[in-house]
Amino acid sequence: MGTATLSIDLDAIAANWRALDRMSAPDVQTAAVVKAGGYGLGIPRVVQALAQAGARRFFVAVAEEGAAVRQVLGPGPQISVLSGHMPGDTEMIHDLDLTPMLNSIDQITRHLESLPGHAFGVQLDTGMNRLGLEAPEWEAVAPILLEGRPALVMSHLACADDPASAVNEAQLAAFHAMTDGIGVPRSLAATGGLLLGPEYHFDLTRPGIGLYGGRPFEAATPVVGLSLPVIQTRAVAAGEIVGYAGSWVAEGASVIATVSGGYADGLPRSLSNAAVLWDGAIPCPLVGRVSMDLITVDITHLPEVPRSLDLLGPYQTVDDLADAAGTIGYEILTGLGARYVRRYAEGAR
Numbered sequence: 001m002g003t004a005t006l007s008i009d010l011d012a013i014a015a016n017w018r019a020l021d022r023m024s025a026p027d028v029q030t031a032a033v034v035k036a037g038g039y040g041l042g043i044p045r046v047v048q049a050l051a052q053a054g055a056r057r058f059f060v061a062v063a064e065e066g067a068a069v070r071q072v073l074g075p076g077p078q079i080s081v082l083s084g085h086m087p088g089d090t091e092m093i094h095d096l097d098l099t100p101m102l103n104s105i106d107q108i109t110r111h112l113e114s115l116p117g118h119a120f121g122v123q124l125d126t127g128m129n130r131l132g133l134e135a136p137e138w139e140a141v142a143p144i145l146l147e148g149r150p151a152l153v154m155s156h157l158a159c160a161d162d163p164a165s166a167v168n169e170a171q172l173a174a175f176h177a178m179t180d181g182i183g184v185p186r187s188l189a190a191t192g193g194l195l196l197g198p199e200y201h202f203d204l205t206r207p208g209i210g211l212y213g214g215r216p217f218e219a220a221t222p223v224v225g226l227s228l229p230v231i232q233t234r235a236v237a238a239g240e241i242v243g244y245a246g247s248w249v250a251e252g253a254s255v256i257a258t259v260s261g262g263y264a265d266g267l268p269r270s271l272s273n274a275a276v277l278w279d280g281a282i283p284c285p286l287v288g289r290v291s292m293d294l295i296t297v298d299i300t301h302l303p304e305v306p307r308s309l310d311l312l313g314p315y316q317t318v319d320d321l322a323d324a325a326g327t328i329g330y331e332i333l334t335g336l337g338a339r340y341v342r343r344y345a346e347g348a349r
């Protein structure tokens with residue numbers, strides 16, 4: 001088979017959710033962020049695993065994702081839409097009982113006019129300048145909104161992966177100033193904020209990346225493995241080039257494996273001449289350019305030609321690969337292509 005295999009450990013996702021849940025006080029609810037198809041790992045199985053672990057509140061980016069999550073969960077668990085109530089979303093929000101996190105006066109008007117009495121939350125901007133009402137807007141509409149009993153009032157931290165950043169405390173103070181005494185459940189922390197400590201937890205935390213084994217949750221159980229089949233091998237003499245633009249030149253006689261997987265599968269082109277694949281515990285350098293469907297790997301030092309090489313696994317995490325590519329684990333995960341065979345493991349732990 002020429003298709004690579006992405007293995008996803010559902011027990012590890014469940015274990016990560018429980019570990020993050022234990023980090024806050026028992027009266028703090030731990031939600032699960034499953035936007036972008038569960039960070040690229042696949043909505044049905046990831047959502048099922050999180051629900052079985054105990055998650056009762058889910059966050060998605062857009063209403064369409066919420067529909068997919070509702071299909072898995074059935075009625076009951078709360079599904080919040082971070083992009084709020086967009087034009088065209090009304091029917092879906094109503095029919096699938098989604099809870100939009102309203103971000104602007106426009107969205108508030110749309111929601112209250114089209115779905116009076118339907119659940120909603122409010123997103124506030126405390127300094128990130130991305131989504132949510134700013135302080136003066138909030139001040140103007142809070143009395144009306146709070147009458148409608150929002151399910152949640154939330155904000156998002158811009159620098160939570162850096163505990164030393166002064167922005168964290170500034171946003172915390174801004175959130176307090178905007179929400180103290182409102183008598184409605186509040187949420188500020190994603191994975192990074194959860195790890196900053198209890199003063200960031202409020203009533204509900206919203207971890208995403210930590211569930212999937214990524215930084216900044218350093219204690220996470222790894223979730224993802226990616227094994228790429230070797231399609232063919234060839235001997236290359238000293239001075240010969242490998243791949244587009246001849247960006248790698250053999251210094252000596254070499255054995256090169258051509259491996260299935262390329263930038264169309266979410267392997268960033270910046271991994272060219274920069275990544276390592278693994279044959280068990282033996283590292284093998286990726287040589288030459290990453291092309292659309294293929295990479296080339298120097299396996300001169302291997303005793304035997306392996307059937308496949310691991311790009312993600314026990315010796316290389318998503319964050320290791322992200323470092324090699326000059327990006328972040330989030331981008332590697334969500335970029336993992338649609339072409340892989342996804343193999344879900346559970347029941348092992």
Ligand SMILES: *Cc1c(COP(=O)(O)O)cnc(C)c1O
Pocket residue numbers: 033035082155156189190191192206207208209210
């Ligand atoms: C993506 C996102 C999260 C989850 O963030 P992680 O860093 O993946 O834990 C939480 N809240 C909001 C508003 C987000 O956009």
